[in-house]
Amino acid sequence: MNRILLYLSLFLFLFPSSLFSDIFSFQTIEKANQAYNDGEFRKSARLFNTLDKKDVSVAYDRANAYYKAGIYDASERSYIRAKGVDEAMRSYNLGNVYFKKREFDKAIASYERSLTFKEDEDARFNLELAKQKREQNRKKSKRKEKIKKRTPLYQKSKENKKIDKELSSEERLRKQELTHLLQQVSKKKMPTMLYRIKSEQEEQDDSNPW
Numbered sequence: 001m002n003r004i005l006l007y008l009s010l011f012l013f014l015f016p017s018s019l020f021s022d023i024f025s026f027q028t029i030e031k032a033n034q035a036y037n038d039g040e041f042r043k044s045a046r047l048f049n050t051l052d053k054k055d056v057s058v059a060y061d062r063a064n065a066y067y068k069a070g071i072y073d074a075s076e077r078s079y080i081r082a083k084g085v086d087e088a089m090r091s092y093n094l095g096n097v098y099f100k101k102r103e104f105d106k107a108i109a110s111y112e113r114s115l116t117f118k119e120d121e122d123a124r125f126n127l128e129l130a131k132q133k134r135e136q137n138r139k140k141s142k143r144k145e146k147i148k149k150r151t152p153l154y155q156k157s158k159e160n161k162k163i164d165k166e167l168s169s170e171e172r173l174r175k176q177e178l179t180h181l182l183q184q185v186s187k188k189k190m191p192t193m194l195y196r197i198k199s200e201q202e203e204q205d206d207s208n209p210w
Helices: 002-014 017-037 041-049 056-069 072-081 087-100 104-117 121-150 152-186 200-207
Strands: none
Touching: 017 041, 017 056, 041 056, 056 072, 056 087, 072 087, 087 104, 087 121, 104 121
């Protein structure tokens, strides 16, 4: 028993704890890659997520797993952290993430950046496709705006705004009149009326002109 403890102590002394950490990381990477190859992308991403967050190669592999799993926000964050790996591929993949998120301006910028490092047929194709999609979106937005302006609801909304403006003017006028009336009342002087009440005699004269 003492001999076993001696061998174990000697083993721990000769091989530092960092070695065990490296062995564990290697095993985790193997499992993550296997899960990725088996199409278990979420599991692969989870395994990569347990590894060193500062390792750009791990961040890149994690980003790929998230992308395949359809978790594009997490994939975007991981690709951004993976700065330092193959920049042509990283920018290209980041462009694909933005394309999936329908953020075509960012996708175009990423594909163009990728092409500054290396000419690539797929990157060039995706760049043109992203430009087409962006233009389609702009035209679609313009059509929607034109349709909206022709709808009765939009016209009614414009009329309501005009009425509200007119009402605001009337309300201001009423407020001015009320203020003037209150001032007159405070002076105990009623404002001149548009007509006067007739006396009983005058009413009788009007009813019997003869």
